Amino acid sequence: MEISARNKMNGKITDIKTGGVMASVKIQVEEPGEITALITKESVEKLGLKEGDDATAIIKSTEIIVGKE
Amino acid sequence: MEISARNKMNGKITDIKTGGVMASVKIQVEEPGEITALITKESVEKLGLKEGDDATAIIKSTEIIVGKE
Amino acid sequence: MEISARNKMNGKITDIKTGGVMASVKIQVEEPGEITALITKESVEKLGLKEGDDATAIIKSTEIIVGKE
Amino acid sequence: MEISARNKMNGKITDIKTGGVMASVKIQVEEPGEITALITKESVEKLGLKEGDDATAIIKSTEIIVGKE
């Protein structure tokens, strides 16, 4: 199945910790890739973002889905 | 300010497209790093995830925040 | 109160598991309904989505709010 | 690829609208299924949720990924 989520990063699981109902899974990403972020136009203007700028993609852990072949 | 989001990937902005209120920002990540995903314990069991497994981190574009120094 | 979230599916709670601060709640949805997904235009094009296509709505558990009358 | 997202609902695309960078995709879900929601233990207690209760799963459109075989 092909899915609409734009960002897929392959790597190796390095650590798994489990709690009551949740689990934390760490993945060492092996190849850097391209990330697509959707933000408000207002943010692009207020941060003065331009092509060529250095930037950081910031993602909360609860927003990451794990896939396994 | 230090923030609780576990995942920060540095790179360079390669493309910006704007719509009415939204914008799509593409970032070429330069250094692979470690990703922390929070999923259900049930998913760890059902996918049979183990340390050392190959895995893919999947992230919807709307969940990505962009930071700029 | 009327809320902007487009997707509301009624059903019956079948299971509740609690951890330290989180809880997993399973709901058996009784009537199929219509789901509205907001994805990138790029994804519509790359997946070649068209009206009439079979498709699957995929949702991470952390993104689901539970309501009770 | 098997993915950790617990909720997958099959159906047929009934409508697609596109904007500048976003698109709204409506899917008529055909078979009701089971939904897993992850909420705070505090919410289970404050709403007095119990197995057998009627409940509604509420999901914002931006949180839904679309998959296509």
Next chain:
Amino acid sequence: MEISARNKMNGKITDIKTGGVMASVKIQVEEPGEITALITKESVEKLGLKEGDDATAIIKSTEIIVGKE
């Protein structure tokens, strides 16, 4: 309907901008209230968070639902 989302802040709509399929809605919150954030235990430790600390709640616009009586 009572809902499990812990954070509800009342205010007045000050601005609405619409795009193709999305809309940006600004709300001037009138009474400060208490916010509940769910983060990783690892983040609490790494940021050294303690009761009494000054802290900032950071929320991406796509994660906010609007309710109207």
Next chain:
Amino acid sequence: MEISARNKMNGKITDIKTGGVMASVKIQVEEPGEITALITKESVEKLGLKEGDDATAIIKSTEIIVGKE
């Protein structure tokens, strides 16, 4: 680092509870501020939202990032 998330509310941590891998952090917000929500244009129309209306910003706890200077 400046970040694209539009909503930042300053306050004081009043309570921290930890579970297996998650933690719940309560912040008493001190100054009311302006919130930007991104919802579907369809929701603006269906709720009949207008500037000047009373409205409530609703946010699931898992969507909140905590920052500390």
